[in-house]
Amino acid sequence: MLATAVVAAVTTPVLLLSVTPALADTAPSGASRTQGQGDRGKPSVEELEKAAEKAQKAYDDAVAADRAARDIVDAALSDEAPLAVAAATARKEAAAAATAKESADKTLADATAARAALPETATDDEKAAADQAVTDAEGAARSAADTKAAADTKATTAGRAADDARVAAVREYSKVRDALKKALAEKKAADKALADAREEGEPELPGCDLENRLLTVVTGLPSKIVAGSTTDFSLRVTNGTDKTLDKVSSRVYFHATDKTGYNVIDDAFHVQWSTAASPGWKNTQGNSVRSLGALKAGTHTDVKLRLKVDATAPAGIGLAFVGGDYVNDDETCGGNMSTEHDFELLAATGDTGNADGGGDGDDTTPGTSTPGTPETEPQGATSTTPVASSTAAAGTTTTLTPTGALASTGSPSALPQLTAAAATATVLGAAVVLTARRRRADSA
Known part of the structure; x- marks a missing residue:
């Protein structure tokens, strides 16, 4: 589940942009550049220069946010993350409990086999001892089974918590990258609008070979x-x-x-x-x-x-x-x-x-x-x-x-x-x- 979530999030075809919707809103869109101009027609070069500066600032902020989010997701995906460490510890405890249960089950089986193998000439004391060994082994086996069940539950819970944290971190990083992509698109649009405005008054001149x-x-x-x-x-x-x-x-x-x-x-x-x-x-x-x-x-x-x-x-x-x-x-x-x-x-x-x-x-x-x-x-x-x-x-x-x-x-x-x-x-x-x-x- 974790691998699928990480791949899906990281390979999402998004690039770079703002960290939050508020940050994205600071980037000037085509509509915001012309809003309120009424009959004045196209925005002036000065207005477009300000819009390009604003878009550049939003893009720079988005790039910085992307770096910070990348550090966070790297830490979340690391084996040293707290939840990852807890999950690993729980898995080790579950493995130890499983080994203990296997040992207890084997002891019970041996005790049961030994009692069955008593000869007809066995004394009452020998029969009583064999019965007691089986009873003790049965108790140890039940206790080992209970311990293993609890350890398995703990390991499963800890593993899910670690996986959920990693998936959440990747999803949040994907949002940051979406915002960065939007900021980059806004920056390119603002830069192009400014370049077009600056060149609009220039005569079309043929090139020279x-x-x-x-x-x-x-x-x-x-x-x-x-x-x-x-x-x-x-x-x-x-x-x-x-x-x-x-x-x-x-x-x-x-x-x-x-x-x-x-x-x-x-x-x-x-x-x-x-x-x-x-x-x-x-x-x-x-x-x-x-x-x-x-x-x-x-x-x-x-x-x-x-x-x-x-x-x-x-x-x-x-x-x-x-x-x-x-x-x-x-x-x-x-x-x-x-x-x-x-x-x-x-x-x-x-x-x-x-x-x-x-x-x-x-x-x-x-x-x-x-x-x-x-x-x-x-x-x-x-x-x-x-x-x-x-x-x-x-x-x-x-x-x-x-x-x-x-x-x-x-x-x-x-x-x-x-x-x-x-x-x-x-x-x-x-x-x-x-x-x-x-x-x-x-x-x-």
């Missing part, structure tokens, strides 16, 4: 760059998706340190850009080339880039991060993670001319803007022909990667620290895309 098929490949960036030099290279942005991307942007970010790996010298790097549609050299803004315009499915656009390094920059190592992103008219957006290109920075040696023969970076072709000219937004040109790779100037060390593969420079000792320090740049495109998407939603 940070690893899609908008590809960016750098070409012509050397593995060694001299401080004070100017290096021309290019970036190809390819739409590998099956639809037109309305506004495509690219970005380039240079991060470098001196040879210690700890002194950052990013400010020594200056990048300009140019496209076929907007051929003048223009300064990047926040490491970003402005919108390259629309890019049809399967096509690409090429961006010419020019890197200038301050002549005062110390020798060191660096990483170039390149990437791209897009924002469509339907407010979908996406981008690719940045590609890393490592390089060695050499100190200026006196001749700080163009590292790739492209001039000092301040010259512009006729009809183009100067480096200081305010940036204009080009209409990105598309083509199917790769941009021509730059040619290294005499007297400079320039390793080109015309296939778009990253230059191989080995791994300078401080490169791991440099990579870790520049990790934020890998999500730069995502931040810009999300910002642009938010602004579009706000202006709608």
